[in-house]
Amino acid sequence: MEFLEKSPAGFPVLIDQYGEAKKSYRVGVIPMSVIIGKSGRVEGVLAGPRDYGSPAAAEFFENSLKATSKN
Numbered sequence: 001m002e003f004l005e006k007s008p009a010g011f012p013v014l015i016d017q018y019g020e021a022k023k024s025y026r027v028g029v030i031p032m033s034v035i036i037g038k039s040g041r042v043e044g045v046l047a048g049p050r051d052y053g054s055p056a057a058a059e060f061f062e063n064s065l066k067a068t069s070k071n
Contacts, residue, residue, distance in 0.1 A: 021034075043067060
């Protein structure tokens with residue numbers, strides 16, 4: 001939580017206090033970002049720390065959103 005207080009993400013962040021999401025999404029690396037579409041399907045996964053303000057991150061999310069809207 002301290003990290004998020006210093007660096008707000010700008011999108012919902014799940015704190016998996018009891019490890020349930022880790023089991024459900026088979027998380028092996030922390031931190032891991034799992035992008036879940038409106039349908040509840042996993043649309044993308046990013047392992048390790050990320051700079052969500054970078055052009056590469058923006059491109060990743062734009063592509064994920066385009067793929068989600070086609071389904």
